[in-house]
Amino acid sequence: MTEGTPNTLAIASSFKTLVQGLFQISNQVDHNLAIFRQDAAIIRDYYEPRAEFERWRDSADGKAWKKRQHQRQDRCCAICQGSIPCRGSHIDHIKSISQYPELNLDTNNMQVTCPICNTSKGNQC
Numbered sequence: 090m091t092e093g094t095p096n097t098l099a100i101a102s103s104f105k106t107l108v109q110g111l112f113q114i115s116n117q118v119d120h121n122l123a124i125f126r127q128d129a130a131i132i133r134d135y136y137e138p139r140a141e142f143e144r145w146r147d148s149a150d151g152k153a154w155k156k157r158q159h160q161r162q163d164r165c166c167a168i169c170q171g172s173i174p175c176r177g178s179h180i181d182h183i184k185s186i187s188q189y190p191e192l193n194l195d196t197n198n199m200q201v202t203c204p205i206c207n208t209s210k211g212n213q214c
C-alpha cells in the first residue's frame with residue numbers, strides 16, 4: 090500500500106455516498122413531480138371550460154336560468170323558432186366554448202335551443 094491509499098479509499102467512499110444520496114434525491118424529485126403532474130391534471134380537468142359549464146348547467150342555478158330563459162324566449166328555440174319543451178332543450182353558446190372559452194359561463198352568450206339546432210352547430214351543450 091502506498092501512503093495515499095487510505096485517503097483515496099476514504100474519498101472514493103465519500104464520493105459513493107454522495108452519488109447514492111443524489112440518486113435518492115433524484116428519485117424523490119421524480120416521485121413528487123409525478124404527484125404534482127397528477128394534481129395539475131385534476132385541476133386542469135376541473136377548470137376545463139366545458140366541464141366547468143356542464144357543472145353549472147347541472148346545478149340549481151343553471152337549471153333555474155334555463156327555465157327562465159326558456160320562458161323569456163316564449164318557449165321557442167332561439168335558432169329555428171320552433172316551439173320546444175324546456176325538458177330536453179339545450180343551452181347553446183352563441184359564441185362557441187371552443188373559440189371563446191372565457192365565455193363558457195356568460196349567460197349573455199347563451200340561448201335555449203332545440204337539440205337539433207344545437208347539435209347541428211356542432212357544439213353540444
Ligand SMILES: [Zn+2]
Binds near residue numbers: 202204206
Ligand atoms: Zn331549433
